[in-house]
Amino acid sequence: xxxxxxxxxxxxxxxxxxxxxxxxxxxxxxxxxxxxxxxxxxxxxxxxxxxxxxxxxxxxxxxxxxxxxxxxxxxxxxxxxxxxxxxxxxxxxxxxxxxxxxxxxxxxxxxxxxxxxxxxxxxxxxxxxxxxxxxxxxxxxxxxxxxxxxxxxxxxxxxxxxxxxxxxxxxxxxxxxxxxxxxxxxxxxxxxxxxxxxxxxxxxxxxxxxxxxxxxxxxxxxxxxxxxxxxxxxxxxxxxxxxxxxxxxxxxxxxxxxxxxxxxxxxxxxxxxxxxxxxxxxxxxxxxxxxxxxxxxxxxx
Numbered sequence: 001x002x003x004x005x006x007x008x009x010x011x012x013x014x015x016x017x018x019x020x021x022x023x024x025x026x027x028x029x030x031x032x033x034x035x036x037x038x039x040x041x042x043x044x045x046x047x048x049x050x051x052x053x054x055x056x057x058x059x060x061x062x063x064x065x066x067x068x069x070x071x072x073x074x075x076x077x078x079x080x081x082x083x084x085x086x087x088x089x090x091x092x093x094x095x096x097x098x099x100x101x102x103x104x105x106x107x108x109x110x111x112x113x114x115x116x117x118x119x120x121x122x123x124x125x126x127x128x129x130x131x132x133x134x135x136x137x138x139x140x141x142x143x144x145x146x147x148x149x150x151x152x153x154x155x156x157x158x159x160x161x162x163x164x165x166x167x168x169x170x171x172x173x174x175x176x177x178x179x180x181x182x183x184x185x186x187x188x189x190x191x192x193x194x195x196x197x198x199x200x201x202x203x204x205x206x207x208x209x210x211x212x213x214x215x216x217x218x219x220x221x222x223x224x225x226x227x228x229x230x231x232x233x234x235x236x237x238x239x240x241x242x243x244x245x246x247x248x249x250x251x252x253x254x255x256x257x258x259x260x261x262x263x264x265x266x267x268x269x270x271x272x273x274x275x276x277x278x279x280x281x282x283x284x285x286x287x288x289x290x291x292x293x294x295x296x297x298x299x300x301x
Contacts, residue, residue: 001267002052003256004045006066009265010052011273012040017054019069022258030054030069031062042092044083051103053090055080061092063103075101075108082123082166084132086146091132093120098134100149111149115142115157124168128175131155131194135165141180143194156197162186169206169215171236179206179215189217189234200237205254209279210261214242216278218266220251231255231266233278247274 001011009020010030017031017040031054033039042055051072052064061075061083081093089110090101096116101108115134122135132144141158148155158180167181177200178192191200205218213236219228229252231245250269257264257279264276 001254001256001265002043002045003258003265004049004052004066005047005259006045006049007259008045008049008066009256009258010043010045011267012043012054015039017043028069030064035059042080042083044085044090046085046090047087053083053085053092055083055092057081061090061101063090073103073108081119081121082134084123084125086125086129086132091123091125093123093134093136095119096136098123098132098144111152113144113149113152113154115152115154116140118164121164122166122168122180124170124178126170126175126178126194127172133168133170133178133180133194135168135180137164139163139165139182139186141165141168141178141192143178143192143197156192156194158190158192158199160190160199161188167206167218169208172208172210173213179208181206181217184220187219189215189239191237191239205252207255207257207264208236210257211280211282213237214279215239216255216264218252218255220253220269229268229270231264231276231278245276245278248272 003009011018015033019028038056038058041057044053050066054062060078063073065072078094083092088104092099098113100111102110116136118137120136124133130146134142139161142154143156145155161182163183163186169179171177176195180190182188207216215234217232219230229248233242248268252268254267262280266274
């Protein structure tokens with residue numbers, strides 16, 4: 001799922017894709033795939049909230065216009081594991097490769113990167129747009145520089161995780177800091193200084209608090225019962241835990257936050273979305289979206 005700057009939450013459930021407007025609580029089904037084996041596997045709003053990229057697991061990427069809900073483009077030849085926008089460039093993980101598309105032109109493919117030895121399952125462009133982080137089923141995180149995409153030479157290669165790396169999040173106030181989360185056999189959050197190429201700290205979706213120095217992690221399977229199916233709030237940079245949220249009864253699979261950064265939504269294998277007021281508060285003048293702020297840990301099915 002992904003929450004765009006247009007304040008629309010996009011959620012993929014099985015073969016279907018829904019859009020939810022928190023202002024009027026309207027739910028709209030945007031897409032249903034015909035092939036049971038080709039469901040939506042990645043969603044990503046463009047930075048301006050005008051375009052939604054929907055990657056299907058076995059076939060292609062579809063681009064939808066947010067205002068009209070119309071399909072405006074198809075990028076063929078993909079087995080999509082992850083997507084991320086950088087301006088007009090849409091980056092996707094297709095098998096072991098990373099593809100960069102300029103969505104403004106017909107022949108959109110501008111570069112192809114190959115370094116991962118297994119499926120690319122995590123992609124995230126930095127806030128400044130100069131660095132790309134990729135994570136794979138090979139347990140490796142790569143850092144790529146935007147100006148060197150055609151050379152296919154990575155900047156750093158991090159091998160500290162011992163499971164697949166899907167969860168990636170750039171710090172909104174220290175732009176060079178990347179948080180990565182490892183899978184079931186890892187269960188760790190690692191913080192990276194991408195200027196020095198070093199691991200800052202070690203402690204499975206991640207979200208940074210835009211207003212305070214905090215980080216939320218989502219957990220699924222865990223050898224430790226007290227961590228299973230929880231959301232955990234951490235202080236940065238000490239990585240001291242502030243608390244846990246324990247309402248979910250199944251694995252917490254995804255996290256997203258609304259555009260003003262005050263409301264966090266979690267999606268779980270217990271088939272609920274839960275909305276949390278754990279970020280903020282901030283001054284009233286900075287709360288352009290207030291309709292969901294009263295949902296303190298509530299859920300929808």
